[in-house]
Structures are given as C-alpha cells and as structure tokens.
Amino acid sequence: VGSACGRRRYTRRVWNCGSVRPLPRIIAFIPSITATISVTNFATNGENLLPRLFQEGAQFAPATRYILISISLFCAIAIAVLWARRRSVLDQWLLIVALSLFTELVFVALSAGRFTLGTYANRAFSLVTSTIVLAVFLGETTKLYGRLASSNRMLRREQNSKLMNLEAMSASISHEVRQPLAAIVSNGSAALRFLDRALPNLQEVRSALTRLLSDSNRVEQVFNSLRALFGKSDQGKNLINVNEIALEALRIFRDDLRSHRIITRTHLTSELLPVMGNRGQLQEVILNLVHNAIQAMVGVEADLRVLQVKTQLDDESIVLIVEGSGPGIDPTKMNSIFDTFVTTKRDGMGLGLAICRTIVERHAGKIFVTSAHPHGCLFHVVLPIGTPGLRKAENEFERSPSE
Amino acid sequence: MMSTQPQEQAIVFIIDDDEGLREGIAALFRSVGLQAKLFASAPEFLRAKLPDIPSCLVLDVRLPGLSGLEFQSDLAKSNIQIPIVFMTGHGDIPMSVRAMKAGAVEFLTKPFRDQDMLDAVQLAIDQDRRRRRDESATHQLKASFDTLSARERQIMSLVVSGLMNKQIAGKVGLTEVTVKLHRGNVMRKMGAKSVAALVRMADILGVRRETA
Numbered sequence: 144v145g146s147a148c149g150r151r152r153y154t155r156r157v158w159n160c161g162s163v164r165p166l167p168r169i170i171a172f173i174p175s176i177t178a179t180i181s182v183t184n185f186a187t188n189g190e191n192l193l194p195r196l197f198q199e200g201a202q203f204a205p206a207t208r209y210i211l212i213s214i215s216l217f218c219a220i221a222i223a224v225l226w227a228r229r230r231s232v233l234d235q236w237l238l239i240v241a242l243s244l245f246t247e248l249v250f251v252a253l254s255a256g257r258f259t260l261g262t263y264a265n266r267a268f269s270l271v272t273s274t275i276v277l278a279v280f281l282g283e284t285t286k287l288y289g290r291l292a293s294s295n296r297m298l299r300r301e302q303n304s305k306l307m308n309l310e311a312m313s314a315s316i317s318h319e320v321r322q323p324l325a326a327i328v329s330n331g332s333a334a335l336r337f338l339d340r341a342l343p344n345l346q347e348v349r350s351a352l353t354r355l356l357s358d359s360n361r362v363e364q365v366f367n368s369l370r371a372l373f374g375k376s377d378q379g380k381n382l383i384n385v386n387e388i389a390l391e392a393l394r395i396f397r398d399d400l401r402s403h404r405i406i407t408r409t410h411l412t413s414e415l416l417p418v419m420g421n422r423g424q425l426q427e428v429i430l431n432l433v434h435n436a437i438q439a440m441v442g443v444e445a446d447l448r449v450l451q452v453k454t455q456l457d458d459e460s461i462v463l464i465v466e467g468s469g470p471g472i473d474p475t476k477m478n479s480i481f482d483t484f485v486t487t488k489r490d491g492m493g494l495g496l497a498i499c500r501t502i503v504e505r506h507a508g509k510i511f512v513t514s515a516h517p518h519g520c521l522f523h524v525v526l527p528i529g530t531p532g533l534r535k536a537e538n539e540f541e542r543s544p545s546e
Numbered sequence: 547m548m549s550t551q552p553q554e555q556a557i558v559f560i561i562d563d564d565e566g567l568r569e570g571i572a573a574l575f576r577s578v579g580l581q582a583k584l585f586a587s588a589p590e591f592l593r594a595k596l597p598d599i600p601s602c603l604v605l606d607v608r609l610p611g612l613s614g615l616e617f618q619s620d621l622a623k624s625n626i627q628i629p630i631v632f633m634t635g636h637g638d639i640p641m642s643v644r645a646m647k648a649g650a651v652e653f654l655t656k657p658f659r660d661q662d663m664l665d666a667v668q669l670a671i672d673q674d675r676r677r678r679r680d681e682s683a684t685h686q687l688k689a690s691f692d693t694l695s696a697r698e699r700q701i702m703s704l705v706v707s708g709l710m711n712k713q714i715a716g717k718v719g720l721t722e723v724t725v726k727l728h729r730g731n732v733m734r735k736m737g738a739k740s741v742a743a744l745v746r747m748a749d750i751l752g753v754r755r756e757t758a
Contacts, residue, residue, distance in 0.1 A: 314636060317635075317636070318635035318636055321635040321655075321656040321657060322564050322566075322567060322635055322656060323566060323567075324656065324657040325567055325570070325633070325635075325656035325657040325658060326564070326566040326567040326569070326570035326571075327570070327657070328570075328657045328658070328659075328660065329567070329570030329571045329573065329574045329660065329663070330569075330570040330573055330574075332574060332577075332660035333570070333573035333574040333576070333577040333660075334573075334577075336574075336577035336578060336660075337577050347573065347576065347577065350573070351570075351573045354566060354569055354570060354573070355570075357566065358566050358570070361566065
C-alpha cells in the first residue's frame with residue numbers, strides 16, 4: 144500500500160510540473176539550438192577564419208616558446224634558491240616538485256608538437272610524478288603532524304611538572320611545619336590546663352613547656368634545612384642568555400596563552416649580553432611572572448589580553464620586563480607583593496613572587512613592579528651583566544694575545 | 547565540663563611516628579585526667595598487651611609502613627572494634643571522606659584546637675563504652691542461656707513463639723503443670739521479668755522460634 148501511495152504522489156507531482164510552466168522551457172531551447180547551429184556552420188564553412196592553432200593540430204602557438212622559457216627560468220631560480228637554503232623537509236620536497244616541473248617543461252620544448260607520442264609520454268610522466276610527489280608529501284605531512292602533536296604533549300607535561308614541583312614543595316613544607324605546630328598547640332594547652340587546676344601541677348607544666356620549646360626549635364630546623372636545600376641547587380651557575388629563557392618560558396606556556404586568547408608580544412633586544420646565573424632558577428622566575436600574568440588576565444575582556452615580554456640593556460645591567468594587561472595591583476599592596484604569604488589570588492599561597500625575589504636577589508639583581516597604563520602592571524627583573532670574576536677572566540683573555 | 551570528667555577509667559592509644567607530637571597530645575590528655583599510651587607504629591600497637599577498658603585510638607593518617615587508612619581497614623577485617631580519631635598534616639578532603647565512611651569518629655587537621663581533640667576523644671570513648679556494655683550484656687545472656695537444660699530450651703523457644711501453656715503441653719507431650727514448672731525455671735534462670743523481656747533476649751541470642 145505504501146509504495147502504491149508513493150507512486151500516486153509521484154505521478155501527481157510530474158503532472159503538476161508539466162502543467163505549471165510548459166512555455167518558458169521551450170523558449171529557453173530556441174537560443175541554444177540557434178547557437179549550436181551557427182557555431183557548427185562557422186566551423187565547417189569558415190575554417191579559414193579560425194586561428195592557426197586550431198587549423199594545424201601538431202603545431203605550438205607562437206607564444207608558447209616565451210611562456211616555456213619564462214616558466215623554466217622561474218623553475219630554475221626556485222631550484223637554485225631552494226638548494227641554497229634547504230632548511231626543512233618542506234624545502235626538499237618543494238625542490239623535487241620544481242625539478243619534476245622543470246623536466247616536464249624540457250620534454251615539452253623537445254617534443255615535435257602537440258598530440259604526438261612525445262606529448263602523451265610527457266603527460267603520463269607528469270601525472271605519475273605528481274601522484275608520487277603528492278603521496279609522499281601527504282605521508283611526510285602526516286608524520287610531521289604526529290611529531291608536532293607529540294612534542295606538544297611533552298611541552299604540556301613539562302609545564303605541569305614544573306608547576307606541580309612548586310605545589311608539591313609547598314605541600315611538603317606545610318606538612319613539615321604543621322607537625323611541630325600541632326605539638327606546640329597540644330603542649331601549650333596542656334600546660335594551661337595543668338595550671339588552671341585547683342592544685343596546679345607545676346611538674347607537668349614545666350615538662351610541657353620544655354617540650355613546647357624544643358618543638359619550636361624543630362620549626363626553625365625545617366626552615367634551616369629548606370635553606371640548605373636551596374643552597375645546594377644554587378651552585379650550578381653558567382652564562383645565560385636571558386632572551387633564550389624568556390622565549391622558552393613563552394614556549395612552555397604557548398598552549399595556555401592560546402587557550403586564554405592572550406596576544407603575546409616580544410621586544411627582545413639583539414645586543415643582550417649573557418648573565419651569570421642558575422638557569423633553572425632564572426627560568427622559574429620568568430615562568431612565575433608569566434603564569435601570574437596569565438592568571439591575572441582571566442577576568443579581562445578577551446580583546447584586551449596582551450602579554451608583553453621585553454629585554455633591554457641598561458647601563459651595567461640587563462632588564463627583563465613582563466607586562467600583563469590584567470586588572471593591576473592595588474597600590475597599597477604594591478610594596479608587600481613580594482613578601483611571603485602575601486597574595487592577591489583567591490587560592491594563592493603567596494609563595495611564587497617571594498621565591499622570585501629570593502632567586503633574583505641571589506643573582507645580585509632586583510625585582511620590582513610598576514603600574515601600566517591604562518591597566519595592568521609591569522614586573523621588572525634587573526640582573527647584572529656577568530660577575531666581577533668573570534669580567535676579570537675576560538680581560539685576561541683579551542690581554543693574552545698582545546703579550 | 548562534662549567531657550573533662552571521665553565517669554570511669556578509660557585509655558587513649560596514640561599512634562604517630564613523631565615523638566614530640568605524641569608526647570604533646572599525651573600531656574593534653576593527662577591534663578584532663580585521661581590515661582594515654584603511646585606507640586610509634588601500627589605493629590607496635592598490635593604487639594602490645596592492651597587493657598580491657600573503654601578506649602579509643604588517635605591515629606596519624608601518614609604512618610611509616612602502612613598508612614593510617616590501611617590500618618583502619620585491617621583492624622576492621624580482624625574484627626577489632628576500636629573507635630578511631632584521625633589526624634593529618636594535609637587537609638586532604640578525599641582522604642577524610644574515606645576515613646569517615648569507614649567509621650572514623652573524627653578527622654582532625656594538624657594543628658588542631660585542643661578542645662576539638664578532647665571532644666573527639668570523649669565521643670570515641672563514650673562510643674566504645676556503649677559498645678562494651680552491649681557486648682557484656684550479650685555475654686551474660688549467653689551464660690544464662692547455657693545453664694538451661696535441653697527441655698527448658700525447647701520450652702523457651704515455644705514460649706517466645708507465642709504458644710499457651712496448654713498448647714505447649716500438647717506439643718511436647720507433658721502435663722500442663724510440668725510445662726508451667728519448666729517455664730518458671732526458664733524465666734528465673736534467664737532473669738526475665740516478663741514474656742516480652744524473654745522475647746527480646748531470644749532475639750539477641752538468636753533462639754529459633756518453633757512455628758505452631
């Protein structure tokens with residue numbers, strides 16, 4: 144029944160179509176038929192009027208030579224340029240494409256004319272080469288994309304582990320401190336309760352207070368050992384290019400910057416001299432500043448999120464500036480922002496900038512913040528160029544050839 | 547100050563690998579007249595001979611060897627029912643949820659307020675005391691039940707099934723007077739003042755009821 148219904152509907156539709164506009168269709172045929180007739184008439188009777196190219200199938204058009212020469216010239220230049228730079232896999236493949244095109248042109252130039260065996264052989268050759276090139280190119284692209292994706296994953300992992308290290312460190316510090324703190328609270332309140340008794344038990348009060356003091360010393364020990372820990376990692380100092388670690392920090396946060404739709408601008412001076420320092424620690428400083436800037440810009444309108452990283456040479460020192468267009472810092476907090484446990488974040492520990500200051504001061508530098516206009520703030524890291532010891536070594540090196 | 551007045555002797559067991567903290571908490575308990583016994587690890591606690599009085603366990607989540615949470619489940623598996631108050635150096639919420647679900651009395655973050663710790667321990671000891679009272683009642687009931695003769699047990703199960711003396715007599719083939727005698731013995735030996743009390747005892751003991 145269903146199919147019968149369908150058929151009935153179909154017939155009706157055909158009938159409707161035919162009945163609605165029969166006239167325009169017929170009219171539309173007339174000019175096309177006329178055109179066909181006149182073209183056919185022209186081709187058969189007016190053969191002499193046709194261009195030479197149409198009359199002699201095997202001949203090239205006169206302009207072909209110039210076109211061939213100019214394309215071959217272009218090809219040759221491209222091959223030369225590509226051969227000279229040959230930087231990436233892409234360059235190599237472009238080279239092969241240019242070569243195959245060049246060979247094809249040579250074939251065309253050598254062939255006797257159009258529609259000869261040579262022409263068809265040339266066509267076949269170019270088809271095969273372009274298919275092969277395309278296939279290999281696709282394969283190469285896929286492989287490169289795969290490599291890109293995996294390196295992206297690695298970057299993300301690296302970034303996570305850096306941030307996690309800091310979190311793990313603060314968690315273990317807090318655990319180490321909570322332990323003696325709990326003991327201090329227990330001993331202190333025990334002492335008070337023993338004192339509050341109708342007959343105070345002074346013996347117990349004394350021993351509770353003695354334990355309390357030794358627990359307080361333990362807290363201090365925790366921080367002493369922390370300092371020792373920092374001291375250890377302090378030793379590996381090298382000459383470091385600040386531009387390099389700034390770019391690396393941006394690279395590590397590349398995905399974050401993109402996902403937060405932050406425009407990144409860099410103004411890195413080319414005349415930057417290296418500084419003497421611990422690469423990992425200085426890296427940590429820049430990472431922290433960039434991370435803070437990203438977090439500060441979360442609440443800002445997407446079009447206004449701009450992160451600027453600048454380096455410049457200033458007298459005897461190198462200045463690195465990280466500027467974010469976040470809401471800026473409350474002027475009353477401007478001076479205390481680098482203190483430990485001072486934070487403007489809702490869930491911050493107030494450790495990041497304090498660690499930054501410790502590291503920068505350890506490198507005989509300074510770190511400070513200024514307000515940006517119309518909003519946001521600039522963090523300046525000022526580091527001295529090299530060290531006195533290093534400069535002496537350089538001088539000696541300069542002197543030795545003259546002696 | 548009800549919490550600081552122990553009704554009878556009780557003891558708190560403290561397991562923490564930090565000696566300073568152990569001593570501090572012990573002093574806090576002593577200051578309110580609570581006895582405390584200290585252990586550096588879970589195995590040390592298991593090896594010790596423990597007094598059979600109301601008690602509770604103050605346990606650090608992070609212990610050398612097995613964690614506090616693992617120890618909690620181990621105790622539950624070996625049917626050692628001691629209320630546990632947990633302490634932790636990290637305010638770890640998932641961990642505290644797990645501990646509370648597994649029956650912990652309280653989960654305290656170091657450093658804790660002294661009163662919080664004392665309240666938690668008092669609550670735990672009260673819980674243990676209640677459990678012990680229930681257990682000893684059951685124990686007494688069992689002892690009484692053991693003194694019944696086979697005939698008396700049979701009569702008891704018929705009585706708690708709700709049968710009249712006459713029906714019982716018919717069922718077991720005794721005279722009604724003899725049944726009455728046995729029934730009196732059951733009530734006396736079990737210390738039951740009414741049939742309702744006897745039914746409750748039978749429930750606790752798990753005496754099978756005869757269906758009429």
